[in-house]
Amino acid sequence: MMALEYDENIVVIDAGLMFPEEEMLGVDLVLPDVTYLAERKEKVLGFLLTHGHEDHVGALPYILPKVNAPIYGSRLTLGFIKNKLREHKLVEQADLREVKAGDVVELGPFKTEFIHVAHSIPDTTALAIETPVGMVVHSGDFKMDQTPVDMRPTDMARLSHFGDHGVMLLMSDSTNAERDGFTPSERTIGEAFQELFGQCPGRIIISTFASNIYRIQQALNTAARYKRKVAVIGRSMVNNLTIAQELGYIQMPGDIMIKVQDINKEPDEKLVILSSGSQGEPLSALTRIAAQEHPQVKLKSGDTVILSATPIPGNEELVSRTINNCYKHGARVFYSARNRVHASGHASREELKLMLNL
Ligand SMILES: [Zn+2]
Known part of the structure; x- marks a missing residue:
């Protein structure tokens, strides 16, 4: 979360939350301190959001x-966000x-253009904010994926347009x-799935x-x-x-979805279970499956578990425990430390340099 203030006007960029670190016992969420904004709330002209990840919008219901x-x-x-606000009864x-992308929003002295960037969630934007003292470009989370799944790469032409006209402040960073180098394209994971699926004898x-x-x-x-x-399991995945x-961001490739209660009607070699819980969260679907505590899915030999994510720093132990549990119950496990089953949504060094050069 970030705020730009000029005279009596404030715009806020993103409103994310953080998840507690290991030593924060009893803490569910870490929220930004908005005292400064609350004391000047009539000056706040708007929230400008770059994308829908929790660490960029998750604090909105609390703010x-x-x-x-x-x-x-x-x-x-x-x-x-609407879904989240509905849960908090705030949508009204x-x-x-x-x-x-391409739209311009004028709020007091701030004129903001939204610029398309590639990331691990569709509809992500960078912001070019014209202010009375100069141009501010906020890259948000991005990668310079040349072959994104939706074939909409980062709009380098537009970024370079602002570069040509002079940027007073570039705010750009990456986890x-x-x-070194470039982050692999998201598309490489589709290729990896294609290869892996061919080797799986049972459920995936x-x-x-x-x-x-x-x-x-x-x-x-x-x-x-x-x-x-x-079959899809886990509340966040289903939602x-x-x-x-x-909203048209997922195209169903035919009539392939089945209800989780019907999974036992399908032969193992004809079934994929899409599950939440890639971070080993204690109550999540995958964690319960791995611990043989899920009511509908019990692991057995012949199963293949693909953990298509990396642990967020702090979650390594939980993820390792999940992987161990899967092995213990006879499943084969593919995960990012050993197999090419995850590509980050964040720029590596060469991409950050490219952003600077644009
Ligand atoms: Zn993000």
Whole structure:
């Protein structure tokens, strides 16, 4: 979360939350301190959102009661937020305003253009904010994926346009800032799925971030190619898939979905289970499956578990425990430390340099 202030005007960029670190016992969520904004709430002209990840929008339900201003974001971003606000009974109070890449929003002295960037969730944007003292470009989370699943690479032409006209302040960073080279394309994971599915004798259980719509789409496509049916388990996975499908961000490759209660009617070699819990969260579907505590899915030999995610720092132990449990119950496990089953959504060093050069 970040705020730009000029005279009597404030715009807020993103409103994310953090998950507690291991030593924060009893803490569920870490929220930004908005005292400064709450004390000046009549000056806040709007929230400008870059994308729908929790660490960028997750704090909104907690902030809106204190600072209520129009919320600008792309269609999928607002789709996810609306669902969250509904859970908090705040959707009526929220003033959600949909924007798309290329749109310009004028709020007091701030004129903001939304620029498309590739990331691990569709509809992600960077922001070019014209201010009275100069141009501010906020890259948000991005990668320079040349072959993204939706074939919409980062809009380098537009970024370079602003570069040519002079940028006073570039705000750009990446969790992969220490990683050399370029982050692999999201599309490589579809290829990896294609290869892996061919080697799986029985059921395939895939877990990824529930917001990674591209990954889910690639899993669905591969399942369809192998004539496997797909059941989805885990609340976040079911919710996000429903929203993304309603808004047109997921295309179902034919009639492949089945209800989780029907999984035993399908032969093992014709089944994929798409599960939430890629971070080993204690009550999540995959964790319960791995511990043989899930009411509908019990692991058995012949099963393959694909953990298509990396542990967020701090979650390593939980994820390792899940992997160990899967092995213990006879499943084969493919995970990012050993297999090419995950590609990050964040820029590596060469991509950060490219952003600087643009
Ligand atoms: Zn993100």
